[in-house]
Amino acid sequence: MAVCTGCSLLCDDIELECDDGKISLTKNLCRKGEGRYRSLREDRLVPAVDGVKVSFDEAISKAAEMLGDAENPLLFGWSNSTLEAQRIGIDLAKKLGATIDDTSSFCQGYLMEKVLRGEYPTCTLDEVRNFADVLIYWGSDPSSSQPRHMSRFSYFPRGEKRQRGYEEDRTAIAIDVRKSPTVVITADGFFRIPPGGDAEFIEALLAALGGKMPKVKDKKMKKKILKLGSTLRKAEFGVIFPGLGLIYSLKDEIDKLTPLITRLNEVASYKLIPMVGHYNMRGFNQTLLEETGHINRVSFKDGVEHGPQFAVTEAVNDCDALMVIGSDLISALPAAISRKVARIPTVAIDPHRNLTTDMARVTIPSALSGLEAGGSALRMDGVKIEFEPVIESGYRSDAEILSRIMEAV
Amino acid sequence: MANVMEVYQLLPKTNCKECGYPTCMAFAVALLGKEKIIEDCPPLIENPKYEKKLEKLRELLAPLMSADATETGMIIHTDKCYGCGNCVVACPVNVANDPKGTALGFGPKSGRAILMVEDGVIKCVNVEECRRFGPEKILCNACVVTCPGRAIEFI
Numbered sequence: 001m002a003v004c005t006g007c008s009l010l011c012d013d014i015e016l017e018c019d020d021g022k023i024s025l026t027k028n029l030c031r032k033g034e035g036r037y038r039s040l041r042e043d044r045l046v047p048a049v050d051g052v053k054v055s056f057d058e059a060i061s062k063a064a065e066m067l068g069d070a071e072n073p074l075l076f077g078w079s080n081s082t083l084e085a086q087r088i089g090i091d092l093a094k095k096l097g098a099t100i101d102d103t104s105s106f107c108q109g110y111l112m113e114k115v116l117r118g119e120y121p122t123c124t125l126d127e128v129r130n131f132a133d134v135l136i137y138w139g140s141d142p143s144s145s146q147p148r149h150m151s152r153f154s155y156f157p158r159g160e161k162r163q164r165g166y167e168e169d170r171t172a173i174a175i176d177v178r179k180s181p182t183v184v185i186t187a188d189g190f191f192r193i194p195p196g197g198d199a200e201f202i203e204a205l206l207a208a209l210g211g212k213m214p215k216v217k218d219k220k221m222k223k224k225i226l227k228l229g230s231t232l233r234k235a236e237f238g239v240i241f242p243g244l245g246l247i248y249s250l251k252d253e254i255d256k257l258t259p260l261i262t263r264l265n266e267v268a269s270y271k272l273i274p275m276v277g278h279y280n281m282r283g284f285n286q287t288l289l290e291e292t293g294h295i296n297r298v299s300f301k302d303g304v305e306h307g308p309q310f311a312v313t314e315a316v317n318d319c320d321a322l323m324v325i326g327s328d329l330i331s332a333l334p335a336a337i338s339r340k341v342a343r344i345p346t347v348a349i350d351p352h353r354n355l356t357t358d359m360a361r362v363t364i365p366s367a368l369s370g371l372e373a374g375g376s377a378l379r380m381d382g383v384k385i386e387f388e389p390v391i392e393s394g395y396r397s398d399a400e401i402l403s404r405i406m407e408a409v
Numbered sequence: 410m411a412n413v414m415e416v417y418q419l420l421p422k423t424n425c426k427e428c429g430y431p432t433c434m435a436f437a438v439a440l441l442g443k444e445k446i447i448e449d450c451p452p453l454i455e456n457p458k459y460e461k462k463l464e465k466l467r468e469l470l471a472p473l474m475s476a477d478a479t480e481t482g483m484i485i486h487t488d489k490c491y492g493c494g495n496c497v498v499a500c501p502v503n504v505a506n507d508p509k510g511t512a513l514g515f516g517p518k519s520g521r522a523i524l525m526v527e528d529g530v531i532k533c534v535n536v537e538e539c540r541r542f543g544p545e546k547i548l549c550n551a552c553v554v555t556c557p558g559r560a561i562e563f564i
Contacts, residue, residue, distance in 0.1 A: 013515050027527055028516030030492035034529025129514060143557035147493035148514075156498040156555065157514030166499065166555075181557035185495065 003387035005080070005370035006033035007146045008276040008380035009125075009153075016390060023391075030147035037371065040391075043353045045365035056364070060401070063323070063347040063362045064408030070321030070345075072301070073098040076312050077349075079278030080326030082375025083384075085398035086284045089325070090291055092406050099299040099319065101312045102284045103277075103327060110254050111242055111274040112285050113295045120261055123239065123271040124381045125152075130159035134235035137174045139198065140243020140275040143181035146380075149275075150185070154241070161237075171231060175201065176245060191224065198249040202260050205229065209263050238270040244277075273381050279369075280377035316340045323347040325398060326366075328354040349401055366398050373397035411469050411564060413437050419466040421452045421459055440470065443480075473564045479533050481541040482564045483552075489560035490530040496552035496561060497524045497531070502538050524552060531560065 002014040015027035016037075023037055047059035054062075067073050075093050078086055079102050093100040104112055114120040128135075135154050142149035150156055155166050162169040173189035174182050175198075183190045193201050204214035204222075208229030216222045232238065242257075250256060264270040276282055285295040292298050294306040299315075308314060312329070316322070316337060322344045330338045331354065341356075348360035351368045367373035372393040376386040396404075416437040423433065428449045430436045439445040447466060453459045472484060494516070497503060503511040503522045510518030517525045523538050524531055536542060540549040541563065552561050 015516070025528065027525065028494070029526065029529055030494065031490065031529040032492075034492060038529075143491060143493060147491045151494040151498040152514035156495055158504065158512045165504075181491065184557050184559070185555055 002390045003370045003385060004029060004033040004036070005279040005368070005377070005387075006030070006036040008279050008281065009146050009148055010279060010377060010379045010385040010387075011148055011152065012385055012387070018391060021391060021393075032147055036368075039352070040368060040371060045348075045350055045353055045357055045363050047365060048363045050361055056396070059362055059364050060404045061408050063364060064405050066321050066345055066347060066362065067096055067098070067323060067405070068409045070096075070319075072315075072319045073321040073323065074312065074315050074319040074344075075100045075323045075325070076102065076329060077323075077325035077327035078102040078284040079104070079281035080369070081280060081284070081398045082369055082373070082377055083280065083283045083287060084375050085325075085402055086280070086287050088399055088402040088406060090288060092402055092409070093298075094300045095406065095409060097301045099301070099310050099315045100288070101296050101298070101310060101315065102281065102288075103332070104281050104285055105296045105311045106313060106332075107244065108247065108274040108276055108281065109285070109296055110247060111257075111272070112276070112282060113289075114258075115272060115274060116282075116286055116289055116295060119258075120272045121265065121270065122273055122381070124383055125154070125273070125379065126383070127237075128239050128271075128273070128381075129153045129157050129162075131161050131237040132159075132239045133162065133170055134232065134238040135170060135172045136238065136240045137172065137176075137182055137186070137275075138240055138242045139176060139245025139247070139249060140241050141176070141180040141182045141245075142241070142275065143185070145243070145277060146275065149241075150182070154239070155185070171235075173228065173231075177249075191221075191228070196249050198246055199253045199256050201225075202256050205232075206260060206263055209233065209267060232264060233267045235268045235270070238264065238268055240264075240270060240272045241275050242272065243275040276380040282380060282382060283376075283378035286378060286382070313337055316344060319344060321345050321347075323349070324356050324360070325349040325402075328356045330355040330359060349398065351395070364401055365395055366401055367393060367395035369398070373399075375399065411441065411473065413441055415469060416440055416466065419462045419469065420450065421456070421462075423452065425452060427451050441473070443473065443482075446474075479536045479539075481536055481539045481546070483533055483536075483539070483541070484562050484564060485531055485533060486558075486560045486562070487530040489558040490556075491558050491560075492526050492529040492531065493557060494526050494531075495555040495557065497522065497526060499551045499555040500524055501549065501551055502540060506538065 004011045017025040047056045049062045115122045158165045172186040174186045175191045177195045207214040208225045214225045289295050292304045297310040299305040299310045346360040347362040348357040349364045357363050374388045420433040428436045506521040507519040540547040
């Protein structure tokens with residue numbers, strides 16, 4: 001049995017058959033995970049400095065030199081690293097007096113902070129399988145992003161109190177701007193809203209929950225929302241799975257979600273599990289929260305400082321050395337910020353080549369967690385999953401690489 | 410997906426009984442049920458005036474006769490499959506045969522599952538367990554309606 005690190009579900013029932021160190025058959029692995037496993041040997045990164053291949057040790061010492069000499073180093077990535085690597089990374093940031101940030105900074109950070117601080121009620125995915133009867137996929141598309149979410153945990157499986165599964169015991173509701181593959185399954189419970197219309201929908205839903213007429217022009221939609229209000233009130237154990245669609249749509253109005261969560265918990269019991277993409281984003285947020293009291297955007301230059309100026313999108317303006325681990329920052333950011341990133345001397349640590357490693361001054365190849373390296377990670381619901389390496393390779397784990405850099409700095 | 414009327418329209422409609430069935434409609438049903446093949450209708454093959462009909466009929470029934478289709482008529486379009494396993498977990502036979510595995514959302518554990526995810530896409534095994542198998546079939550469509558990519562169809 002292997003653990004798939006393709007998304008934040010960390011499926012631990014993967015069966016593998018290997019032939020001469022190469023994967024020949026996989027079972028229970030979704031298409032996304034399959035892609036991750038099968039591409040293991042393609043486009044692997046090589047240790048290099050300024051585009052010239054060097055030994056692993058030389059790459060480590062050059063990386064340590066670049067980071068050690070910098071005044072404002074920035075360490076970014078972390079969501080695709082094990083908990084062990086993240087801990088060493090935070091220690092490295094402390095030693096360097098660096099700024100540290102992860103992908104949650106422009107992803108699920110806001111909701112994750114609320115969940116980790118206990119401001120929004122949450123539960124585990126196993127509880128969802130056993131007890132949940134109303135599921136709301138809001139701005140998220142698990143069929144594409146976390147393909148086994150609905151089959152392993154949320155909609156289809158039978159649970160302790162939900163023996164009849166999706167057929168009778170569960171109601172799935174999808175709120176989205178488009179007819180996503182998830183919507184294909186939850187056809188009756190689909191609410192199509194215009195892009196940026198989430199705040200308005202929240203208000204309409206609050207009205208419906210309070211027994212008032214929602215202020216919606218479309219008469220059919222008005223009726224549907226009223227019906228939804230009554231479905232939500234009847235729930236025994238409701239769960240909201242918010243995705244990036246909701247967060248990017250609400251932008252500065254993200255606080256509007258809080259009254260809805262409060263109201264829903266007055267009329268019934270509702271939990272929230274953010275639909276995290278990368279396999280260990282929650283792990284980094286929780287580890288940093290325990291260490292510093294903040295989930296991301298932290299600077300160790302003068303003690304512990306936190307603020308929007310330490311978000312990767314802002315911190316790149318005045319950083320003089322950048323370390324990116326397990327992330328393709330250049331592809332993820334808008335072009336204007338990526339151009340700034342491209343000008344910063346960068347160390348990239350990744351199993352495979354990507355745009356960020358192509359422009360980096362120093363590249364250090366790492367082992368693919370779950371397949372070539374062991375460790376532990378937090379699933380999207382906070383459950384710790386441990387994994388062992390299943391394929392032998394000469395690549396070193398993120399944790400080992402970071403320890404070496406730490407020693408050399 | 411071909412229906413019986415479409416097949417019937419492409420037959421000679423003479424009720425000649427040469428195929429062994431009393432009517433062309435009965436032969437159409439047998440064709441769809443894979444009990445007979447097109448060649449069992451001699452007039453259609455031998456008489457040149459049915460040439461165009463024969464060509465259309467072969468075209469219509471090609472997916473049914475292809476090696477991709479299982480004995481229940483299930484065709485899996487692997488290019489559209491997400492490997493999510495929704496069908497594996499939703500299949501009522503899988504649930505009954507494998508209460509500790511697929512019923513709880515895991516991969517099959519009992520070896521009697523009909524559907525399983527292999528190499529990132531769905532695969533049909535133990536087809537004789539399917540509700541659509543055999544003459545007393547039930548037209549169950551749990552695997553079709555739960556597929557986000559519409560990768561499964563029955564013909």
